[in-house]
Amino acid sequence: MLKIEKINQFYGQSHTLWDLDLEIKKGRCTCIMGRNGVGKTTLSKVIMGLLPIKDGKLLYKKKDISKLSDYKRANIAIGYVPQGREIFSQLTVKENLEIGVLSNRNKITKVPEKIYDLFPVLKQMEKRKGGDLSGGQQQQLAIARALCIDPEFLILDEPSEGIQPNIVSQIGEVIDYLTKEENITVMLVEQKLPFARKHGDDFYVIDRGSVVANGEINQLSDDIIKKHLSV
Numbered sequence: 001m002l003k004i005e006k007i008n009q010f011y012g013q014s015h016t017l018w019d020l021d022l023e024i025k026k027g028r029c030t031c032i033m034g035r036n037g038v039g040k041t042t043l044s045k046v047i048m049g050l051l052p053i054k055d056g057k058l059l060y061k062k063k064d065i066s067k068l069s070d071y072k073r074a075n076i077a078i079g080y081v082p083q084g085r086e087i088f089s090q091l092t093v094k095e096n097l098e099i100g101v102l103s104n105r106n107k108i109t110k111v112p113e114k115i116y117d118l119f120p121v122l123k124q125m126e127k128r129k130g131g132d133l134s135g136g137q138q139q140q141l142a143i144a145r146a147l148c149i150d151p152e153f154l155i156l157d158e159p160s161e162g163i164q165p166n167i168v169s170q171i172g173e174v175i176d177y178l179t180k181e182e183n184i185t186v187m188l189v190e191q192k193l194p195f196a197r198k199h200g201d202d203f204y205v206i207d208r209g210s211v212v213a214n215g216e217i218n219q220l221s222d223d224i225i226k227k228h229l230s231v
């Protein structure tokens, strides 16, 4: 689905991603793991076209998308839930979802009922302002908004961060449903091992901007964890 070949990214003089290679397979949940500051969010933003790369290739369904704008990437059905959610706090829940609908690749005009089936709390709170929702509800809204574009590929940047356990498990169930039932490909940036192990199929561990380990999630060994993930 997505193949990244030897990308290098810089913030000014600061070299952040180093010859990074990665492959994300269709219909699977691939966890991107690593300690704070190793480049996980930078990688997500590079895929979304929010940050430029110096060199390397981003092949999405075999087509090089590295020169496409972020707007065009939404049109090719890549959904993105950034760290920090970035919902519109002054707009209602429904209006936030309608912003996602505007980029729907099938040109639908209404929020699909399926979104509310996945996140019933959003139906109850449809008229409430985004900013008045709890952190967990905002995270659900951010995921729901990304699903309104009807993505084939969804990037979730630390969706479980700072969220209460019952909402984390609901989000996990949604990830399972998307990959197993809807064949949506998920890239999950995640630091929590139990969550990654439960919902991930594959993993990549990044350290100082490079991939240091990867494989199927059951190959994520204690040795890798000790070397590259524990603090």
Ligand SMILES: Nc1ncnc2c1ncn2[C@@H]1O[C@H](COP(=O)(O)OP(=O)(O)OP(=O)(O)O)[C@@H](O)[C@H]1O
Pocket (backbone or CB within 6 Å): 011, 014, 016, 034, 035, 036, 037, 038, 039, 040, 041, 042, 043, 083
């Ligand atoms: N806008 C920026 N300008 C300069 N340096 C930046 C910028 N954003 C991030 N960095 C640096 O790039 C490196 C990678 O940051 P990034 O946010 O991608 O890491 P991360 O793995 O997502 O971390 P975390 O788990 O804490 O979110 C860090 O050293 C960070 O300080």
